[in-house]
Amino acid sequence: MKDLFGGAAPYYAKYRTRYADPAIEHLAATFGADSVVLDLGCGPGTVAIPLAARVREVLAVDPEAEMLAEGRRLAGRAANIRWLRGDSRTLRELPAFGHVVMGRSFHWMDRRAVLAELDGLLPPGGVVALVGPPRRVAEEPWEPAMRRVRDEFEVNTFTAANTYQATGVHYEEVLAGSPFGVLDRVRYEQRHTYGLEAVIGLQLSYSYTAPARLGDRLPAFTEAARRELLALNPAGTWELVSVTEVLTARRPPRSP
Template sequence: MGDLFGGTAPYYAKYRADYGEAAIEHLARAFGQDSGVLDLGCGPGTVAIPLARRVREVLAVDPDEGMLAEGRRLASGVRNVRWLSGDSMKLRELPAFDHIVMGRSFHWMDRRAVLAELDDLLPPHGVVAIIGPTRDGEDLPWEPAMRRVRDEFDVNTFTATNSYQATGEHHHDVLAVSPFSSMDLAVYEHRLTYDLGAVVGLQLSYSYTAPARLGDRVAAFTEAARKELVALNPEGRWEHTAETEVLIARRPRAVDKSGQGRRLSPRSP
């Protein structure tokens, strides 16, 4: 994902919302306090840093050196996170781990291939956890305005072979036919507030409007974004209720119904 997110790391670290304490606690309960957890595609440590206080060790792995540098900076004083360069194609090169968590990174991967490899690498009790927006996605209040700006600059979402973008097959459905087909799903809500600068900065954290992709058009893009946002909302303040889905997947012989939250059943398309 390094090429996809070139130049986004400082914006990602500053403007991407966290998942909320309740969602992180859910992960910690599923993993157990004495666990070594791989956070694959960790970015700047959105999950790795708060999770590290609740487990034995976190291996924070990302292909983007900028993301790892931001993670190390934000995790100053946190001793049980190891920041490592790597990706889903190099799982066997990593130190051993008991469980794995993936956030938005999972939708860029060849998910079936990754899950098959994890079946070889994880111990019998190993958990695959996916954390991110709910299946219905986020309805961000500024998105119609930002879509117009992206159209103006002719930037569209990337696709990756066998990923969610390429196939449209949801994580639930991929997991249902994987070795980790026993799923436990919960959703947590937390309220977020954004000002104009935060919404503009957020755009530069995305793959399709990454600074590396915009190149010398970054200033023009941000100015166009500001104009559209002010026209949409002159007060320059937005509130949004984020829904975070925590999906815990295990092999059928190791089902555990632990965890709290608003519990759901994985839905069919």
């Protein structure tokens, strides 16, 4: 659990795709303006910060101190976010909350265990929401170049234990089989332009190529990335459309 994203937090905050505003608005409308929401695996506040402007309070929880520090810095004066060190195994230690959101973080957790735990903690109308890329995503246009670099540096892409790739079970299946089996899905598209520095910065935001993982090979890695990316596309600019999926999960209504 320690240092999964060592040194990645500033790159994460700067270069990872922000979620489309309508996705955040959909979450806020689902939870309600008076709600207290747990953002579990909050990272540098990608969801917590924009969501806090639309709900009563956000409990922003992450095991990584560097991520929490970056979030605190970015949140500035927002007074209704509590940044708390913790993880999916320490939910009982948290103040009470009414709903939960997990942005690109569910795959880091023992998914069934966390849903069972949430069933004990959430009130009757409590919603569990997952935010992130959809199940099938097109490969990013720079991937062929970055794959060559990762091969050269012998870094594997998957470090999370509970991804579909690792378990053969998709998150929807886990949710559908949980106490929160009533699912609803909405998708939002955004256009982005990435320059060379942004594509390299993005690589340093991933757990598997985070600065701490590369150690003293970091300068050589970024140099190799620059070389391969420019060989792939001498203009050094990429256009792409990202898709954010918001999947909400509720308990089935009780029969009278």
